[in-house]
Amino acid sequence: MSFANKVVIVTGASSGIGAATALMFAKEGANVALVARTQAKLAAVAKHVEALGRKALVIQADLSKEADTATVISKTIKYYGKLDVLVNNAGMASEGCLLDGKALQAYDDVMKTNVRAVIQLTSLAAPYLIQTKGNVVNVSSVAEMITCKIPTTFMLYAVSKAALGHFTRCAALELALSGVRVNSVSPGPVENEFITNNKLGNADDLLGKLVGFTAVGYIAKNDEIGRVILFLASDEARSITGSTYIIDNGCLLK
Numbered sequence: 019m020s021f022a023n024k025v026v027i028v029t030g031a032s033s034g035i036g037a038a039t040a041l042m043f044a045k046e047g048a049n050v051a052l053v054a055r056t057q058a059k060l061a062a063v064a065k066h067v068e069a070l071g072r073k074a075l076v077i078q079a080d081l082s083k084e085a086d087t088a089t090v091i092s093k094t095i096k097y098y099g100k101l102d103v104l105v106n107n108a109g110m111a112s113e114g115c116l117l118d119g120k121a122l123q124a125y126d127d128v129m130k131t132n133v134r135a136v137i138q139l140t141s142l143a144a145p146y147l148i149q150t151k152g153n154v155v156n157v158s159s160v161a162e163m164i165t166c167k168i169p170t171t172f173m174l175y176a177v178s179k180a181a182l183g184h185f186t187r188c189a190a191l192e193l194a195l196s197g198v199r200v201n202s203v204s205p206g207p208v209e210n211e212f213i214t215n216n217k218l219g220n221a222d223d224l225l226g227k228l229v230g231f232t233a234v235g236y237i238a239k240n241d242e243i244g245r246v247i248l249f250l251a252s253d254e255a256r257s258i259t260g261s262t263y264i265i266d267n268g269c270l271l272k
């Protein structure tokens with residue numbers, strides 16, 4: 019899977035799946051644009067990319083803000099002159115449900131980052147992706163397909179991922195005849211900082227519980243999700259568009 023001389027934007031590249039995926043693209047020859055809010059963590063990932071002999075453009079942006087999000091594509095094009103792959107990976111969870119009075123706030127929070135920013139970025143990227151016959155990979159979650167393992171207080175996270183899944187299919191249809199593919203990856207639980215970053219509870223307690231959600235008793239690592247993202251972004255997946263690739267260690271089987 020060579021990405022030699024390709025330009026890849028990875029949002030949420032400061033940690034977890036995004037950081038691992040950006041490095042994997044760089045290992046395969048891509049130059050990357052790394053997007054997130056935390057400058058220091060982005061700079062650390064950029065150092066690793068540069069150590070591989072690839073270029074890394076750090077774009078500090080809060081994707082919940084339309085003005086910040088608008089800069090991502092323009093800065094990438096200004097620096098690299100083209101775009102081949104957009105990985106919409108940044109995501110967050112927010113607590114709120116019908117009976118705690120926080121549902122609307124949680125809805126606004128999750129939709130801004132997990133869906134609205136993805137729509138904005140995809141829309142701004144589309145003209146450039148058409149030029150390169152590039153593609154988009156969105157990072158969703160198995161939460162888009164189930165209710166039973168999602169704590170009620172995080173229902174709006176699941177709702178946002180369901181919206182992202184359907185956006186993937188609709189965008190794939192709109193861009194199909196322009197030669198741009200759009201797919202998504204739906205991980206089950208992944209061993210990384212998502213739990214602590216989103217204050218979902220005690221990481222050790224929760225990780226044990228999440229292992230029990232899987233059929234195989236194992237939780238995926240960041241690079242296992244990255245591998246699927248790279249496959250979907252590669253020419254080897256040229257016949258795949260509008261698809262959701264589940265990588266959940268059998269969560270949906272139970």
Ligand SMILES: NC(=O)c1ccc[n+]([C@@H]2O[C@H](COP(=O)([O-])OP(=O)(O)OC[C@H]3O[C@@H](n4cnc5c(N)ncnc54)[C@H](OP(=O)(O)O)[C@@H]3O)[C@@H](O)[C@H]2O)c1
Nearest residue numbers: 030032033034035054055056080081108109159207208212
């Ligand atoms: N971990 C899991 O179990 C799991 C399972 C299924 C799906 N996912 C999905 O995987 C994706 C990546 O998450 P992860 O697991 O790698 O967790 P993570 O380590 O918490 O990564 C989330 C990334 O998103 C960025 N981000 C969050 N809000 C942002 C904002 N407003 N603007 C810009 N960047 C923002 C964070 O960077 P900054 O904080 O520096 O901005 C960070 O780089 C998410 O979409 C998540 O929903 C995760």
